[in-house]
Every structure is written in structure tokens, then in C-alpha cells.
Amino acid sequence: MDFSEEQLQDFYRVMFTIRRFEEKVNELFLGGEIPGFVHLYIGEEAIATGVMANLRKTDYITSTHRGHGHTIAKGADLNRMMAEIFGKATGYCKGKGGSMHIADFTIGMLGANGVVGGGYNLAVGAGLAAKLRGQDQVSVCFFGDGASNRGTFHEGLNMAAAWKLPVIFVCENNQWASTTPYRTTTSVENIADRATGYGIPGVVVDGNNVFAVYEAAQAAVERARSGGGPTLLETKTYRIKGHFVGDPEMYRTREEVQQQFETNDPLNNFKQAVLNANSLTEKDLEEIETAVQAAIEEAVDFARESPFPKPEELFEDLYVEGGETL
Amino acid sequence: MREITFSQATMEAMAEEMARDERVFLMGEDIARQGGIFGQFKSLPQQFGFDRVRDTPISETAIVGAGVGAALAGMRPVVDMHFVDFITVAMDEVVNQMAKIRYMFGGQCTVPVVLRAPDGAARSAAAQHSQSLESWFVHVPGLKVVIPSNPADAKGLLKAAIRDDNPVLYFENKDLFGKKGPVPEDEFFTPIGKAKVVQEGTDVTIVSYSIMLHKALDAAEQLKADGISAEVIDLRTIVPIDKETLFESVKKTKHLVIAHEATKNGGVGSELAAIVAEELIDYLDGPIRRVGADFVPIPFSPALEPLMLPQVEDIVGAVKEIC
Ligand SMILES: Cc1ncc(C[n+]2csc(CCOP(=O)(O)OP(=O)(O)O)c2C)c(N)n1
Numbered sequence: 001m002d003f004s005e006e007q008l009q010d011f012y013r014v015m016f017t018i019r020r021f022e023e024k025v026n027e028l029f030l031g032g033e034i035p036g037f038v039h040l041y042i043g044e045e046a047i048a049t050g051v052m053a054n055l056r057k058t059d060y061i062t063s064t065h066r067g068h069g070h071t072i073a074k075g076a077d078l079n080r081m082m083a084e085i086f087g088k089a090t091g092y093c094k095g096k097g098g099s100m101h102i103a104d105f106t107i108g109m110l111g112a113n114g115v116v117g118g119g120y121n122l123a124v125g126a127g128l129a130a131k132l133r134g135q136d137q138v139s140v141c142f143f144g145d146g147a148s149n150r151g152t153f154h155e156g157l158n159m160a161a162a163w164k165l166p167v168i169f170v171c172e173n174n175q176w177a178s179t180t181p182y183r184t185t186t187s188v189e190n191i192a193d194r195a196t197g198y199g200i201p202g203v204v205v206d207g208n209n210v211f212a213v214y215e216a217a218q219a220a221v222e223r224a225r226s227g228g229g230p231t232l233l234e235t236k237t238y239r240i241k242g243h244f245v246g247d248p249e250m251y252r253t254r255e256e257v258q259q260q261f262e263t264n265d266p267l268n269n270f271k272q273a274v275l276n277a278n279s280l281t282e283k284d285l286e287e288i289e290t291a292v293q294a295a296i297e298e299a300v301d302f303a304r305e306s307p308f309p310k311p312e313e314l315f316e317d318l319y320v321e322g323g324e325t326l
Numbered sequence: 327m328r329e330i331t332f333s334q335a336t337m338e339a340m341a342e343e344m345a346r347d348e349r350v351f352l353m354g355e356d357i358a359r360q361g362g363i364f365g366q367f368k369s370l371p372q373q374f375g376f377d378r379v380r381d382t383p384i385s386e387t388a389i390v391g392a393g394v395g396a397a398l399a400g401m402r403p404v405v406d407m408h409f410v411d412f413i414t415v416a417m418d419e420v421v422n423q424m425a426k427i428r429y430m431f432g433g434q435c436t437v438p439v440v441l442r443a444p445d446g447a448a449r450s451a452a453a454q455h456s457q458s459l460e461s462w463f464v465h466v467p468g469l470k471v472v473i474p475s476n477p478a479d480a481k482g483l484l485k486a487a488i489r490d491d492n493p494v495l496y497f498e499n500k501d502l503f504g505k506k507g508p509v510p511e512d513e514f515f516t517p518i519g520k521a522k523v524v525q526e527g528t529d530v531t532i533v534s535y536s537i538m539l540h541k542a543l544d545a546a547e548q549l550k551a552d553g554i555s556a557e558v559i560d561l562r563t564i565v566p567i568d569k570e571t572l573f574e575s576v577k578k579t580k581h582l583v584i585a586h587e588a589t590k591n592g593g594v595g596s597e598l599a600a601i602v603a604e605e606l607i608d609y610l611d612g613p614i615r616r617v618g619a620d621f622v623p624i625p626f627s628p629a630l631e632p633l634m635l636p637q638v639e640d641i642v643g644a645v646k647e648i649c
Binding site for chain 1: 351382386388395397399403418419423428432468470
């Protein structure tokens with residue numbers, strides 16, 4: 001394995017943080033502490049982790065309704081994330097966004113999006129900004145298999161390809177769009193096949209293998225950074241949890257889910273690989289787990305103890321006063 | 327003062343702002359090689375290159391969405407809609423993204439996009455190239471909406487919109503493009519959110535904007551013959567509404583007529599009438615009247631088009647009914 005010990009530890013830290021964060025959110029939601037809708041990223045951790053390990057703080061990402069994993073992997077603060085999910089004033093968006101609308105502009109995380117397929121063109125615009133400035137920032141757009149059937153997919157990919165923008169389109173094909181199976185709504189076996197229509201590379205990769213994702217993303221990021229234009233990277237994965245927390249999941253069997261989880265859990269895949277190769281020890285992994293657990297407990301405490309926004313904050317941040325010179 | 331056309335005024339605004347600030351760029355369909363639907367920006371690419379003045383694919387969601395994304399990433403895009411009618415294609419980008427991103431993310435970012443949208447019925451362009459859709463955006467918190475009636479305000483409002491850190495929708499009536507008017511040579515801005523009393527009067531307030539303002543002024547002239555003194559207000563900005571100027575005038579004249587080219591039903595006039603009815607009813611000496619287009623798609627035939635559009639006589643008639 002061509003990865004340093006530090007890199008491997010980082011992979012595991014990020015994947016395990018996402019897993020535990022999401023399990024915690026699940027528990028807190030069911031316990032009635034979290035309002036609204038929550039979509040969990042469990043089972044897809046290797047994708048955000050492998051892609052983001054190739055990005056700089058100054059690179060941009062756009063995310064989806066299932067955005068906690070992307071946000072964590074980009075380097076967001078867990079306390080402010082959890083507080084936002086609770087609707088608290090100390091959250092990233094001062095409680096105005098919630099689970100589906102977390103952003104952190106200081107790390108190039110341009111926001112999760114409640115509109116499926118709403119992120120493509122924001123990412124294209126961020127890539128255009130970088131290109132106009134002559135900077136080598138790249139922009140990554142995450143989206144689901146369901147989102148690939150929005151018209152914005154076509155408009156965004158074509159524009160990015162026509163203008164050779166530094167954008168990487170990462171499809172998380174988890175086989176389900178809400179209750180609808182992928183192949184009942186989509187004519188192609190691989191969404192990446194559509195790349196041909198835009199004259200850009202289309203790459204299919206095992207989304208539950210962080211090493212494979214890392215390497216595929218590395219090639220796409222290098223290509224984008226050096227002026228080669230966009231790549232459509234499709235990561236094959238499986239949505240382990242319901243579409244949202246509380247989803248009765250009448251559309252699939254428990255056995256199907258269990259079989260997927262038991263045979264193809266990205267965290268387990270990683271563990272087996274590093275332990276078999278003697279790259280990390282059980283102890284290394286446990287140390288990471290202990291630290292992550294503590295950080296998540298701290299985030300929950302922070303969220304619980306934080307105040308809700310005050311009534312007078314209702315209208316804050318709607319308009320920014322004036323402008324640069326007016 | 328020198329006189330230039332509405333087109334020339336917007337061209338000057340673009341060129342000045344692009345020269346001053348590298349972050350400002352312009353994109354839209356046929357905006358660079360054609361220079362926009364009236365060719366008004368034709369010389370911009372020579373000055374600033376085809377990167378900063380970009381012809382886009384015919385992809386309205388991408389044009390507006392990428393404008394928003396570029397703004398989030400530190401640029402100040404001016405995005406051209408070609409015809410306002412096509413804003414329908416990018417409604418998610420305008421309503422759910424552009425307008426909400428700052429608030430939804432707790433003020434972490436600004437979205438300094440200007441969306442230019444030529445509107446209005448002109449030369450039998452028929453149902454899908456003639457609309458005036460500004461009132462839709464009165465309903466969406468987070469946007470500012472400006473709508474000039476003359477070359478000076480066209481320049482002043484476009485410059486103000488580009489410098490504003492909020493998303494601004496800039497509506498420009500196609501029939502105004504060739505219209506000339508006095509425009510100062512020195513730099514100036516038209517403040518967003520400020521209406522203007524264009525003509526003082528004592529008997530009735532006629533509030534209008536964009537191309538209808540000119541019909542309102544003609545109506546005021548005709549009303550003089552009947553001994554009615556009309557005060558004419560050019561709204562200039564419809565979000566946020568300049569209530570102060572409106573209220574001051576209505577308190578004085580005690581009569582209100584609102585006139586716009588857009589469909590009367592659910593138009594800006596409905597909102598203004600409601601505001602005045604809610605807050606100033608005791609000052610009014612008669613009912614409020616709205617003048618706007620009939621509730622029908624805009625027909626092609628020159629024999630039909632003018633029938634559904636509000637005319638000077640409609641404004642005169644409305645005033646006479648209530649005064
Ligand atoms: C434009 C739009 N249409 C529909 C929805 C409702 N919706 C939310 S998530 C979802 C399924 C999305 O599936 P996919 O893109 O595959 O992402 P996944 O949930 O599998 O991560 C739907 C239909 C929405 N939020 N936005």
C-alpha cells in the first residue's frame with residue numbers, strides 16, 4: 001500500500017468520525033432532540049473521505065441533503081455542525097439552516113442543498129471564479145444517482161466541459177433515490193457513461209473502498225488543477241440507512257441491507273486492508289476511535305448547552321447592509 | 327447636460343464597473359459577440375476580452391446557477407437573461423439559491439449577483455417574449471428588485487446594483503433601450519430603495535415605473551386640462567419599497583392610482599394598494615385604482631396587442647373615476 005501511516009490514520013479518523021457522528025445524530029433524532037429532516041451518510045463514508053483527502057482548504061465543494069459526511073471530511077467543526085443540526089444559535093448557520101443547509105465558507109464548503117441537483121451549477125460557478133482569477137483552485141460537486149436525472153446535470157456538465165473548468169462531478173450512486181431503485185428511472189448502467197456526451201472522462205470506482213476513491217479523485221483533481229477540465233467520477237455504493245431517519249423502508253428488505261452492510265462496509269473494508277497489510281494495528285485504530293468518541297460527545301454537549309436563537313434574530317442576515325461603496 | 331440612450335447608459339455602467347473591479351464580469355446568451363439583444367455591449371469584449379464578457383450555452387439554470395456560485399467564490403457577476411420570459415427556466419436558481427443562500431447559511435456569505443432581465447411588450451414579440459414579471463420577485467425575501475425608467479437611472483441603478491452585496495434583479499424595458507435622456511458625465515449612483523417624485527401635484531398620486539412612467543407623465547399632462555393636478559412618482563426600486571416617499575405623497579393628495587405594464591392581477595400595484603389600504607386608509611378620499619395589463623397572454627397581432635396593454639387613457643380614466 002502506497003499510503004503513509006499518517007494518511008491511513010487520517011482516512012480512518014475521518015471515516016470513523018462520519019460514522020459515529022451519524023450514528024449519534026440518528027440516536028438524538030429518534031430521541032426527539034433534533035427537529036426537521038435528517039439524511040444519514042452511513043455506508044458512504046469512503047467517498048467523502050477519499051475525495052476530500054485530495055483537496056486543499058481553499059478548494060470548493062458543494063453538497064447535498066445528505067451532506068454531513070462531506071462537511072466533516074472538508075474539515076468542519078463538529079461542535080458547530082451539531083449545534084446547527086439542533087437549531088441552535090451557535091451553529092454554523094445560527095440555527096437558520098439545519099441538517100440540510102450546513103455551510104462553512106472559511107473552508108470552501110459552499111453549502112449543502114435541499115434542492116436535489118441544486119449544487120451542480122454552484123460548483124460550476126466556483127470553478128469559473130477560480131479560472132477567471134487564474135488560480136488553481138478546484139471545485140467538487142457531490143450528487144446522488146437520483147440527482148443525475150435533473151436537467152441541471154446536463155447544463156452544468158456541458159458548461160464545465162465547454163469552458164474546461166476545474167470541476168469534479170462526484171456521483172454517489174447508492175442505488176436508491178428515496179424509495180425508487182436506480183435502474184427503474186435511469187437508462188444507463190453507469191452514470192459515468194454519460195461523460196462521453198460531454199467529451200470528458202467518466203470513471204467508475206468502488207465507492208466503498210477509500211483507496212480506490214482516493215486514487216480516482218487524485219487523477220481527477222490533478223487534471224482539473226492543471227487546466228485539463230472536468231471529470232465525472234461515479235462512486236458505486238449503497239445507502240445503508242433509510243432515506244431519512246424514520247423512513248419505514250417498505251421498498252426493500254432488511255436482508256438486502258444487512259447483506260450489503262456485512263459484506264461491503266467501507267469502514268470494515270478499510271480495517272481488513274490495513275490490518276492484513278500490517279500498516280496499522282488494532283491499537284492504532286482504537287486510539288483513533290477513542291479520540292473521535294470524545295470529540296462527538298463534546299459536540300453533543302456543546303449543542304445541548306447552546307442557546308436557541310432569540311426572536312430578534314429572525315430577520316438577521318436576510319440582507320447585508322449596503323455594499324462595498326454605497 | 328449631454329443626452330445618451332438607455333443602451334449607452336447601461337454600456338457605460340458596465341464598462342466603468344468592469345474597469346474598476348476585476349471581479350465584475352458579464353455572461354449570458356449572445357452577450358459578447360452580439361452584445362446583447364440590442365447589441366448594446368458589443369464593444370465590451372474588445373475592452374475586457376471574451377473571458378470577462380462571455381457567451382454562454384443556452385442553459386439558463388447553469389447561467390444563473392454559475393453566477394451564484396461565482397459570487398459565493400468571490401466574484402461579482404452580472405448575468406444576462408436575454409429575455410425575462412426565460413427566467414422561468416432558472417426559477418430554482420433565483421428563488422431557492424440566489425435569494426436564500428445568505429440567510430439560510432446564517433450570513434456566512436454574500437451573493438453579489440446582478441441579474442439583468444429585458445422585459446416588456448414590444449413589436450409583436452407575442453406571448454413568450456413580451457412579459458413583465460417583476461411582481462413575482464416581490465414575493466421572495468432576499469432579493470432586491472430595481473426597474474429604471476430613464477437612461478440616468480439605468481446607469482445609476484446598474485452601477486448601484488453591481489456594487490450592492492445583495493442579489494439584485496434589474497429589469498429593463500426593451501422599448502426604453504433606444505430612448506434618450508440626460509445623463510451626467512461624472513460618476514453617480516441611483517440609490518436602491520429610493521423612489522423619485524418626478525412631477526409634483528396636489529390632487530392624485532400616480533405611482534409607476536419603467537416604461538409606464540412615461541405614460542403616467544402623459545396622463546398627468548392630459549389631466550391638467552381637466553384641472554386635475556397629478557403627482558407622479560417613479561418607484562425605481564420595487565424591493566425594498568420606498569414607503570416614505572409613497573406615503574408622504576398619498577397623505578398630501580389623498581388619492582392613489584398605480585400603473586404598470588405587467589398584468590394587473592397579482593401585480594406590484596396589488597401590493598402597493600394593500601400597503602396603502604392597511605396603513606393609510608384614513609387619509610384616502612377615494613378608492614385606490616390599479617392600471618395594468620389584462621389577464622390574458624400577450625397576443626401577437628398588432629390589432630390585439632395594444633388592447634390588452636395599459637394605455638395613457640386607462641390611467642386618465644382611473645384618475646377621473648376617483649378624483
Ligand atoms: C428538486 C427536488 N426534487 C425532489 C426532492 C425530494 N427529494 C429529496 S432527496 C430525494 C432523493 C434523492 O436521491 P439521490 O439524488 O440519489 O440522493 P440520495 O438521497 O440517494 O443520497 C428526493 C426525491 C428535492 N429535495 N428536490
